[in-house]
Amino acid sequence: MGGKVVFKEYDPDQLTFLPYKLEELVPSGHPVRVVKQVVDAVDVKPINRKYKGGGASSFHPKLMLKLLVYGYLTNTYSSRKLEEQAAQNVHFMWLLGMKKPDHNTINRFRSEKLSGVLKQIFSQIVLLLQQEGIVSLKEAxxxxxxxxxSAANKYTFVWGKSIKNSREKIKSQLDELWHYAQGIAKEELKDTTPLEYSEINPEKVKETISKINAALDDKEEVDKKVKQKLNYAKKHWPENLARYDEQEKLLAGRNSFSKTDPxxxxxxxxxxxxxxxxxxxxxxxxxxxxxxxxxxxxxxxxxxxxxxxxxxxxxxxxxxxxxxxxxxxxxxxxxxxxxxxxxxxxxxxxxxxxxxxxEQKAGIKAFSNDSLHYNEDENYLVCPMGQRMQHTSTGQRITTSAYLQLISRYQAQNCEGCPMRGVCHSAAGNRIVEINHSLRKHKQSAxxxxxxxxxxxxxxxxxxxxxxxxxxxxxxxxxxxxxxxGISKTEVEIGLLSIAHNLRKWKA
Missing domain, CATH: 3.30.420 (Nucleotidyltransferase; domain 5)
Structure with a gap:
C-alpha cells in the first residue's frame, strides 16, 4: 500500500502580514520591463503637443504609450481587451501603476494622439538600437x-473603370437624345452643339437636357419613351455625375476604393x-x-x-x-x-x-532586344545577322508613377530573305525595336x-x-x-506593431 497523501497548505482567505508588491511578481528581464525602460527613455513631446489643455486631467502619454506597445507586444490589439488586461493582468498593472484607462480613452489616444507623430517615437527607438551597436543606419x-x-467591408467597392463606363454611357445616351431632337426640332437647336466627353459634368448635362426639353416641348410627334428618358435623365444624371466626381477625387489615380474605408x-x-x-x-x-x-x-x-x-x-x-x-x-x-x-x-x-x-539560369534570350549589340558612339544596333539597325526616332513615355522615359526606335534596313526572320521577328516589314537606354544601362549595372x-x-x-x-x-x-x-490610423497600428517587434527582438 502507498503512503499517506499529503497536500500543500491552501487557504485563499488567509491574510498576509504585508501585502504583495507587484514589483516582486514581475521577473527581472521580463519584456514588460524592457517596454518600461525604453518608453521612459524616449521624448514624448511630439505627443504632448496634441493635448489642448484645460478640462479634466489626462492619463500621461508615456503611460498610454506603454500600454499600447506592451499590448501589441503580447498580441493584444483590441482596445476593449487592453482595458481588461489593465484591470486583470499583473504585468499590465505593474506597468501602469494600477491605472485603468477605459477602452474609449485607449482608442482615442491611439487614433488621435499618435496619428502623425508615432514615427518620431519609432525613430528614437531605432536610434537607441544604433547606440547599442545592434543596427547601423549607414550600412546596407x-x-x-x-x-x-483593411477593416473595411470587402463587398462595398467602387471601381475606376466602372465610373468611366458609366460616364461614357451617359454621354452615349445623351448623344442619342440630341440627335433625336435634331431630327424633330432642328430649327430650335441650330445654334447649339452636342457635348464633348470633357464637358460631361453635372452643370453641362443639366443645361443640355433643358435645351432638348425646351426644343421638344411643343412637338406632338415626340415619342413617349423619349419623354420618359428625358425625365429620368433630368432627375438622375446630374446627381450621378456629381457622385462620380466625388468618387474620382477619392480614387486619386487609383483603380478602386472601399466605400467603408476610402x-x-x-x-x-x-x-x-x-x-x-x-x-x-x-x-x-x-x-x-x-x-x-x-x-x-x-x-x-x-x-x-x-x-x-x-x-x-x-x-x-x-x-x-x-x-x-x-x-x-x-x-x-x-x-x-x-x-x-x-x-x-x-x-x-x-x-x-x-x-x-x-538570365542567370539560361542567359539572355536569343533575338531579344537585350541581346542586340549597341554601338553607343554611332547610335545604332546590330541585328543577330550582323546588319545595322539605324536610329529612326526618339520619343517619350510616362509611366504609371508619372516618371518620364526616353524611348529610342531603331529599324533594320532589309529583313527580306533573311534565314533568321522566322525566329527573329514575325511582323510585316523590317524589324523595329524600341530601347530605353537609361534602363538598359541601369540593368547592366545592377x-x-x-x-x-x-x-x-x-x-x-x-x-x-x-x-x-x-x-x-x-x-x-x-x-x-x-x-x-483610414491610412493615418492604420499607420499608427503598423508603428505600434513595429516598435513592439523591435523591443521583442531586442531583449529576446
Missing part, C-alpha cells in the same frame, strides 16, 4: 512589402492554403530591415512595390538625416525610376530586374553589382533578413487585418 538595408487587409485599395491577396488570389481592400506595407529589426515602415495605397520605393527611401532620410549605403530588394522594385533615384542619392542598388533570375562577391552575399541574406519579419507579424503574432480605418 533590406526592403520588401506585404499587403495587409483610403483602402482593392488588392490581390494570397491568403488561402492554395495561395489563390482574392481581391480585398488592403494597404501595401513596406518595411526596411537590418538583422531582422525594422528601421523604416510606410503604408501605400498602390499594390505595386516598385512605385513605393522613392517615397519610402525619402522617409528613411527624413527620419534619420542619413541614408544607407545600399538597398537590397527583389525584382518587384527593379524599375528605371528606382535605379535612377538610388543612383542620384548615392545609394548602391542591389535590386534585381524582372528577367535577372532567368547585373554586374549583383554578381559581385558582395552582391551574392546580399542576395543570400535578403530573404533571411526581411521576409521572416513578415512571418513574425502575420503568422506568429496574428496581425493579418487592421482594426482601424
Amino acid at each position: 538595408v533590406f526592403t520588401d512589402g506585404t499587403k495587409i487587409e 483610403d483602402a485599395t482593392f488588392m490581390r491577396m494570397k491568403e488561402d492554403h492554395m495561395l489563390n488570389g482574392q481581391l480585398k481592400p488592403a494597404y501595401n506595407l513596406q518595411i526596411t530591415t537590418q538583422e531582422q529589426f525594422i528601421l523604416n515602415y510606410t503604408l501605400h495605397q498602390t499594390s505595386t512595390d516598385y512605385q513605393t520605393l522613392p517615397s519610402h527611401i525619402d522617409q528613411y532620410g527624413s527620419l534619420y538625416n542619413q541614408l544607407p549605403k545600399a538597398v537590397v530588394a527583389d525584382a518587384g522594385y527593379g524599375s528605371d525610376q528606382n535605379y535612377a533615384v538610388l543612383e542620384q542619392k548615392g545609394i548602391e542598388a542591389y535590386i534585381k530586374y524582372n528577367t535577372f533570375d532567368k 547585373k554586374d553589382r549583383l554578381n559581385t562577391e558582395q552582391g551574392i552575399k546580399y542576395r543570400k541574406r535578403r530573404p533571411a533578413d526581411v521576409e521572416p519579419v513578415f512571418a513574425q507579424l502575420k503568422h506568429n503574432h496574428g496581425f493579418r487585418r487592421f482594426l482601424l480605418k
Whole structure:
C-alpha cells in the first residue's frame, strides 16, 4: 500500500502580514520591463503637443504609450481587451501603476494622439538600437512589402473603370437624345452643339437636357419613351455625375476604393492554403530591415512595390538625416525610376530586374532586344545577322508613377530573305525595336553589382533578413487585418506593431 497523501497548505482567505508588491511578481528581464525602460527613455513631446489643455486631467502619454506597445507586444490589439488586461493582468498593472484607462480613452489616444507623430517615437527607438551597436543606419538595408487587409467591408467597392463606363454611357445616351431632337426640332437647336466627353459634368448635362426639353416641348410627334428618358435623365444624371466626381477625387489615380474605408485599395491577396488570389481592400506595407529589426515602415495605397520605393527611401532620410549605403530588394522594385533615384542619392542598388533570375539560369534570350549589340558612339544596333539597325526616332513615355522615359526606335534596313526572320521577328516589314537606354544601362549595372562577391552575399541574406519579419507579424503574432480605418490610423497600428517587434527582438 502507498503512503499517506499529503497536500500543500491552501487557504485563499488567509491574510498576509504585508501585502504583495507587484514589483516582486514581475521577473527581472521580463519584456514588460524592457517596454518600461525604453518608453521612459524616449521624448514624448511630439505627443504632448496634441493635448489642448484645460478640462479634466489626462492619463500621461508615456503611460498610454506603454500600454499600447506592451499590448501589441503580447498580441493584444483590441482596445476593449487592453482595458481588461489593465484591470486583470499583473504585468499590465505593474506597468501602469494600477491605472485603468477605459477602452474609449485607449482608442482615442491611439487614433488621435499618435496619428502623425508615432514615427518620431519609432525613430528614437531605432536610434537607441544604433547606440547599442545592434543596427547601423549607414550600412546596407533590406526592403520588401506585404499587403495587409483593411477593416473595411470587402463587398462595398467602387471601381475606376466602372465610373468611366458609366460616364461614357451617359454621354452615349445623351448623344442619342440630341440627335433625336435634331431630327424633330432642328430649327430650335441650330445654334447649339452636342457635348464633348470633357464637358460631361453635372452643370453641362443639366443645361443640355433643358435645351432638348425646351426644343421638344411643343412637338406632338415626340415619342413617349423619349419623354420618359428625358425625365429620368433630368432627375438622375446630374446627381450621378456629381457622385462620380466625388468618387474620382477619392480614387486619386487609383483603380478602386472601399466605400467603408476610402483610403483602402482593392488588392490581390494570397491568403488561402492554395495561395489563390482574392481581391480585398488592403494597404501595401513596406518595411526596411537590418538583422531582422525594422528601421523604416510606410503604408501605400498602390499594390505595386516598385512605385513605393522613392517615397519610402525619402522617409528613411527624413527620419534619420542619413541614408544607407545600399538597398537590397527583389525584382518587384527593379524599375528605371528606382535605379535612377538610388543612383542620384548615392545609394548602391542591389535590386534585381524582372528577367535577372532567368538570365542567370539560361542567359539572355536569343533575338531579344537585350541581346542586340549597341554601338553607343554611332547610335545604332546590330541585328543577330550582323546588319545595322539605324536610329529612326526618339520619343517619350510616362509611366504609371508619372516618371518620364526616353524611348529610342531603331529599324533594320532589309529583313527580306533573311534565314533568321522566322525566329527573329514575325511582323510585316523590317524589324523595329524600341530601347530605353537609361534602363538598359541601369540593368547592366545592377547585373554586374549583383554578381559581385558582395552582391551574392546580399542576395543570400535578403530573404533571411526581411521576409521572416513578415512571418513574425502575420503568422506568429496574428496581425493579418487592421482594426482601424483610414491610412493615418492604420499607420499608427503598423508603428505600434513595429516598435513592439523591435523591443521583442531586442531583449529576446
